[in-house]
Amino acid sequence: MRAQQFPFFPLRLLLLLTALALTVAAPAQEAERPDLETRIAEWEAVNERASTALANDFRGRDLESVKGDLREMISAAAAARRSAEARLAAAEQQLESLGEPPGEDAPPENARIAELRAQMQRDASRHEAMATEARLVEENGEKLLQEIAAWERARFRAAILERKPAPVWPSVWLAAGRDGVALAAEVISAPLRWWQARVEAGTSWQQLALVGGVALGGLLLAWPLRLWLLRRYGRDPEDTDPSYARRLIAALADGLANAVLPVVVLAAVLLVLAWQGLMTGLFGLMAYTVGGAVAGFVLVLGVARAALSPHRIAWRILPVRPEHIGALLTAIRLLTAVMAVSLTVLVTAFFSGHMTDALEATVFLASTTAVAILAGWILSPRFWTVSVEASQEASAEGAETDATAAASEPPADAREARSWPDRIRGLVRLVVMAAPLLALAGFGRLAFFVQSRLLGLGLIAALAVLLRLAAREMLERFFMRRRRQFGLSGDTTEGGVRIAVFWAGFVLDLLLLLPIAYAVMLLFGVPLTTITLWTTQLLTGISIGNFTLSLADLIAAITVLVTGLFLTNLFRRWLSNRVLPHTRLDIGARNSVAAGAGYLGVGLALVLAVATLGVDFSNLAIVAGALSVGIGFGLQNVVQNFAAGLLLLIERPIKVGDWIIVGGNEGTVKHISVRSTEIETFDRSSVIVPNSDLISLPVTNWTHKNRIARVIVPVRVAYGSDTAAVAETLHRCARENRDVLRHPAPTALFLGFGDSCLNFELRCFIGDTDRYLDVRSDLHFAVDQAFREAGIVMPFPQRDVHLQGGQDHGPPPGTTSAPSRPAGASGGGPESGDAPE
Structure with a gap:
């Protein structure tokens, strides 16, 4: 139981x-x-x-x-x-x-x-x-x-x-003047009221000392860091021809040292003030607003000076005409100051409650007009030249008039090449200079928005282009230094590096495009909630039946696939170069093992990528089963060659390095893939043979089991020669050749009697098929020289040709009937004792 x-x-x-x-x-x-x-x-x-x-x-x-x-x-x-x-x-x-x-009829x-x-x-x-x-x-x-x-x-x-009163009427200006005076009075009295509030609140000197200590400590830390950046990555006065990437790095170091570090120190001071709660009321608002405006002014001016490099011409990264650099810097300085002052006034008036319609309309009209004049000055064609190289060449020549003339009259090709940047710059200039008309009509906010966003978009685009160019040059230098590791060396180095730079740069462009897109959306006022929703929808993806395709999963799958392929390539190279050479496997076996590992890694990477994408393998198996019939008919040859390639890698009837003859093609096997095999002929041409031919057709493999090959030298000697001497001479020629193996021993065979010669063959073995033609040629030379020294004659065929036309009626009249005889012949028939020829 x-x-x-x-x-x-x-x-x-x-x-x-x-x-x-x-x-x-x-x-x-x-x-x-x-x-x-x-x-x-x-x-x-x-x-x-x-x-x-x-x-x-x-x-x-x-x-x-x-x-x-x-x-x-x-x-x-x-x-x-x-x-x-x-x-x-x-x-x-x-x-x-x-x-x-269980069913109805089944047991319960x-x-x-x-x-x-x-x-x-x-x-x-x-x-x-x-x-x-x-x-x-x-x-x-x-x-x-x-x-x-x-x-x-x-x-x-x-x-x-929103439309405000048009600042074309005197009443608007009078009202704006009164409101401006009231705002100025509030601003002037704000520091005194703040100090009285601080005294009443009992502000300690320790708080003020902390703010001063932060400012002093920031300066003490920033100054050595600034000097180190300029000394380590800054411009080298002895380098008169730096690369573009080196110039950009120097400009970046200059911007960090002279623009970013001061802004960081100022931001630290403002943060400590906010943390301590010292700055309150209107004066606190003014302090933070003015601090932000000063930080923006320092940042923009520092970046502009870093890019223009007014004192070191060879390190310039913008195509500016050298004679106008000072004027351009002045225009940028004034434009930044106007924008900073305008933002300070607008923010202070708005948050203090003194912003009236008249004051807003007049402030926007004044600021947009000043920005239009200065921005139109900056975007003027007289400041800009064809390229950075043209700017440097014009500065190096030292002839300001000639350089200006040459830059103002560029050749036709140069005008065509720079037509689209000029058109974009001209369009932006036109819109920025026409914006005050909107402010004059009462749309001051729209005018200021258009001007500030276009200028900000121009800065973002310029930074993006500079970063892209520098990244391309750095990639080119990287691949040129690591070309052997990436398999780019040889006769096609330049083309391979160009292709690698293109695809790597394409990936970097995609990575650079994403933050630029977000920055542009934020710049043009797209709410952060909208951007977050768009990003969520983009990452969440779309549903196709039970399968959801999202950008996050797609990026993750591509990352897994690329990482898997990269690791597979590294593992295959490590296996081929470090592990397999230290085994007893021959080169063909090593290639098969490395190829198998590569195919296994690629397959594993594909499976992991598909799994990361979220594809159900059961559905994938159903689809693969449904497509198997179509693959069997439509891709029959491909599948057949694929199966034959796997058989070649497993059974190894041929391997890399073998000397084979197939279908009239003879050469060395260079590569075996899953579809075809590459054979390099002795003419250095490549023959691509489908793998199915190597399985179904007869293949002669000179090096299948080993590299020993037999060399046959046919020899003919004249009748009457000493056959024993001939055999001994052939043996001696074989023994004296160092490539001929002693075991099996060479043999000289007397094969028979020919029409006009005695037929011999010298048969011997060599240890390496690569020496086949060389050994055969050496043996021919040796046999010919030995026969000459021994007096052994090698005859050549002789034939007597008789030409007849019609019936033979005897010799023509006037001629004798005696037959002609070969020179040196005696007698008239076989009985004369002539030896047969």
């Missing part, structure tokens, strides 16, 4: 463990449902509050706090949905392991199994409901965020397009 019950013991143990697990998990599952219902109720309340705030234009709620609550809710709902989906998948897997329930199912099945079905239904409810909450939150983003865009457009 026990023997009969023993086979059911594993099933009973499984049922017992499952029942215990369900018993233990039941209270947790029962408690989980109310907890989820409570959380869903809270999430619905968050959605309701956000919807109410949106309907009221956020008059009673802070916009950022509402968006923060929605993001937290979406994140929590997504986590709950993923957890429920994972549990649902586990429950469905357990149900699948139980199999299908075991009670415990039926109870277990029912419990699993209830769990699956509960988890599915939980996932659905969490998904609905998540979708409602995302929809609300989209509506908030649309509201922000609409509010931004309305604010930009």
